[in-house]
Amino acid sequence: MLDRFRYFMLRALRNMRQWPFLCSASVLTMAVALATVATFFLVVLNVQQMATRWSEDLQVVVYLDQAPSAQQLSSLLREIRGFPEVAEVDHISQQEAMSRFRLRLGEEADLLDGVTADVLPASLEISLASQYRNRAGVARVVERLAERVAADGIRFGQEWLERFDAFVGLLRIVSLVLGGFLLFAALFIVSNTIKLTLYARRDELEIMALVGATSRFIKIPFLLEGAFQGLVGGLLSLAFLSLVFKFFLVQVMRSFWLTPAGIDLTFLDVNQQLMLVAAGVLLGIFGSLASLRKLVQL
Amino acid sequence: MIQLYNVTKTYRKDSSALKDLTLQVGKGEFVYVTGASGAGKTTFLRMLYCAERPTRGQILIDGQNITRIGRHKIPYLRRKIGVVFQDFKLLNSRTVYENVAFALEAQGKKRYEVSKKVYQSLKEVGLEHRLQRTPLELSGGEQQRVAIARALVVDPLILLADEPSGNLDRNVAAEIMALFKRANARGTTVLLATHDHSLYRRFPRRVVTLEDGCLAGDHRPDELQSPVF
Numbered sequence: 001m002l003d004r005f006r007y008f009m010l011r012a013l014r015n016m017r018q019w020p021f022l023c024s025a026s027v028l029t030m031a032v033a034l035a036t037v038a039t040f041f042l043v044v045l046n047v048q049q050m051a052t053r054w055s056e057d058l059q060v061v062v063y064l065d066q067a068p069s070a071q072q073l074s075s076l077l078r079e080i081r082g083f084p085e086v087a088e089v090d091h092i093s094q095q096e097a098m099s100r101f102r103l104r105l106g107e108e109a110d111l112l113d114g115v116t117a118d119v120l121p122a123s124l125e126i127s128l129a130s131q132y133r134n135r136a137g138v139a140r141v142v143e144r145l146a147e148r149v150a151a152d153g154i155r156f157g158q159e160w161l162e163r164f165d166a167f168v169g170l171l172r173i174v175s176l177v178l179g180g181f182l183l184f185a186a187l188f189i190v191s192n193t194i195k196l197t198l199y200a201r202r203d204e205l206e207i208m209a210l211v212g213a214t215s216r217f218i219k220i221p222f223l224l225e226g227a228f229q230g231l232v233g234g235l236l237s238l239a240f241l242s243l244v245f246k247f248f249l250v251q252v253m254r255s256f257w258l259t260p261a262g263i264d265l266t267f268l269d270v271n272q273q274l275m276l277v278a279a280g281v282l283l284g285i286f287g288s289l290a291s292l293r294k295l296v297q298l
Numbered sequence: 299m300i301q302l303y304n305v306t307k308t309y310r311k312d313s314s315a316l317k318d319l320t321l322q323v324g325k326g327e328f329v330y331v332t333g334a335s336g337a338g339k340t341t342f343l344r345m346l347y348c349a350e351r352p353t354r355g356q357i358l359i360d361g362q363n364i365t366r367i368g369r370h371k372i373p374y375l376r377r378k379i380g381v382v383f384q385d386f387k388l389l390n391s392r393t394v395y396e397n398v399a400f401a402l403e404a405q406g407k408k409r410y411e412v413s414k415k416v417y418q419s420l421k422e423v424g425l426e427h428r429l430q431r432t433p434l435e436l437s438g439g440e441q442q443r444v445a446i447a448r449a450l451v452v453d454p455l456i457l458l459a460d461e462p463s464g465n466l467d468r469n470v471a472a473e474i475m476a477l478f479k480r481a482n483a484r485g486t487t488v489l490l491a492t493h494d495h496s497l498y499r500r501f502p503r504r505v506v507t508l509e510d511g512c513l514a515g516d517h518r519p520d521e522l523q524s525p526v527f
Contacts, residue, residue: 002408003408007403018391018392019391025458155505203387203389204389206387207387207388207389207400208375209376210347210376210381210387211376211404211448211452212373212374212376212401212402212404212405212452213377213404214370214373214374214378214404215369215370215373217373217404217406254480278377
């Protein structure tokens, strides 16, 4: 068994040595195809992370009719903290609201001289749990609040939220359509390249069948070859991707409004990197298998 | 060894490559299959090693009906049959040794057995000193001898040759024929397709003639007229 495997490995290596041009063509095609899909994935990944970061700022602000007593406030806060959608509640008193207002006005804070804090309402700033930072989550919190709290108004940036939701939805559709298209194009190109490289060696396949080689005996070295080429293609695409990320992607995304200062872009994590290389191996195996099925006909 | 019963092969509705062919070849026989180009010689040989399936009729090889043989059994049938072609069908990127060894490796033979048998087989055809050459470094006659060595290295029951001397001059063709005769003397059944009349006049054996896919003649050596020898 081990002897057999060794034989297949040696034959696969010998084949690659004997056909360096065909071998390089397969490896490079796989590397380019994988790098294209992976670059797209990396961009989508980072844009999605940006979107997640933006959604962290999502808050519901409740303006209270009247400043509640300490006892009322603590029971209200307790009740709101009990909502499953709520992560944190901050009470902003009238005095605190006034000092924030002053701070925002900066040099023009003098305008507030003679104005008392009573003119501003007290408020509750409610941050949502991460899974509820969307339109539906906000709507549920607002509904619950409307039943329990006497409020002047509840503000949650409806317009912004709608735009944000539309953006995330669009991003998802574009990633799926474009990603699916890229993946299909990559598979098509890789399988055709492998088919052409095998077609150039059809005499070898024919002679093998003629001397009584079984279908498995013919196919295994070619599959090993495909797997090895896929592995090298996967590693090359990873190297290419890290270069693109370092010298191109970071610069391009920084130049857009997408990446505020202080936020680092993410590269693929170890699992994703392993998946990329494994995708190369699978691409090589299945690409070879599909072509061999047509070419090896006993 | 080989039995064909009413074998017909049709590619298109209006023409058949073989029509109702019935023929028996005994174990250890040497048979020439002759006929003009397009008579059906190649189709006949291709059906014997299952490269083609008959449209109708039955084919038995060594007692086994191969007419509807399963795909996975074809390689095992081919291991009993050596095939030699006019265009040699050698792997030009491999050495002479590798080309011959390939037939044994395909059967899963051990390495020491492979090297021993390959050397013997190449010695048989007089090419043991060309082990590490590639086919393109050899003459046409030498390439055909490598192809014969590859066909014989597996000790086949049947040797099929499709115009093996078609591209070779008269003297080289005689050398090749000598190799077939030697294999036949060791008990291998040989079927040799040729349209070269001089071959079977110089080396008289049974001659089966095909004409438009039909059996037009089947003559034993003693029935052939004016042999050279």
